[in-house]
Amino acid sequence: MSQQALIYLVEDDADITELVSRELNRYGHKVRCFRTGAQLTSALRQQQPQVCIVDLGLPDIDGLELVRQLTTREEVGVMILSGRDSLPDRVLGLELGADDYISKPFDPRELVARTNSIVRRLEKNARLQTTTFGPDKDVPSVACFADWQLECATLTLRKDSGEEFVLSAGEMDLLIRLLKYPRQILSRDQLLKHHDEAFDRSIDVRMSRIRKKIEDDPKSPRLIKTIYGMGYMLTSDVQWK
Incomplete structure (x- = not known):
């Protein structure tokens, strides 16, 4: 990747937040963490990240609704990180516009690899103009x-x-x-x-x-x-x- 990416993580589990942010930081990304969808939405008004990683089980909003909002309002990559591993949830998440879906428990290295892939793809889209x-x-x-x-x-x-x-x-x-x-x-x-x-x-x-x-x-x-x-x-x- 040509540059460090800004990643927003919305996750209400402190242990998972620490694991994901530490691993992404280790690979050169800047991570901002939020516990609720409202906090994430507020941050989006100030600065747009390259990728949002969204847990579906949030305390204030259904994660799929947040995914829907992200894919219609913001030009960012969206990855779902969820304990819901049913096929209907995975398909619905992708149909709503998410770029990827990772089920818990997960391998942190795979999450980083998939995040990097979304960032590369966004950079490639930006280069379409040239x-x-x-x-x-x-x-x-x-x-x-x-x-x-x-x-x-x-x-x-x-x-x-x-x-x-x-x-x-x-x-x-x-x-x-x-x-x-x-x-x-x-x-x-x-x-x-x-x-x-x-x-x-x-x-x-x-x-x-x-x-x-x-x-x-x-x-x-x-x-x-x-x-x-x-x-x-x-x-x-x-x-x-």
């Missing part, structure tokens, strides 16, 4: 497809009718890859290579979240087709501005 998309060396900032526009600088997806979403880092990675190669089948391996996260197993979940935003009928998608046994394909032409 990425060359074509031989003319222009740096496009808006992708237009079907009746949607994606603003790369703000990660904002906007429909011609006025509907608007702010994408998570994971959603942005996948959608950008599809937009760069329209009408081409991209395999899961190709998507993972450009996702830059060794631990990510949620390609299908993230694709489902994108479809819920852009498809008229997510259960029968027209814009992003599943090519069974091969991968995914964006069926629309794309114009970069």
Whole structure:
């Protein structure tokens, strides 16, 4: 990573707070710790971190609701750290926009590795503004497809009718890859290579979240087709501005 990351941890267990903050500090990150969702929300108004690590069992707010707020209001990476290890909780957390989900008990080294991966991905997204998309060396900032526009600088997806979403880092990675190669089948391996996260197993979940935003009928998608046994394909032409 090119720089030290600022990490916000909201966790009401003092022992876990100490373990996580100590391990992240040891790997060069700056950590601010909070016991409640209200404390975290207040801190976000003052300074934005690269990543928020959120416990789901908070004393003042349901952790999933806090995750929902973070992924819609703030352009930060979100990791869930929870004792809830059921599949529905994990899927719901990812569908709400979290970038990763770690169940307690956990290996601190794995938590650091996953945090680093989110930071790298956010840095890569920031570099999209200086990425060359074509031989003319222009740096496009808006992708237009079907009746949607994606603003790369703000990660904002906007429909011609006025509907608007702010994408998570994971959603942005996948959608950008599809937009760069329209009408081409991209395999899961190709998507993972450009996702830059060794631990990510949620390609299908993230694709489902994108479809819920852009498809008229997510259960029968027209814009992003599943090519069974091969991968995914964006069926629309794309114009970069």
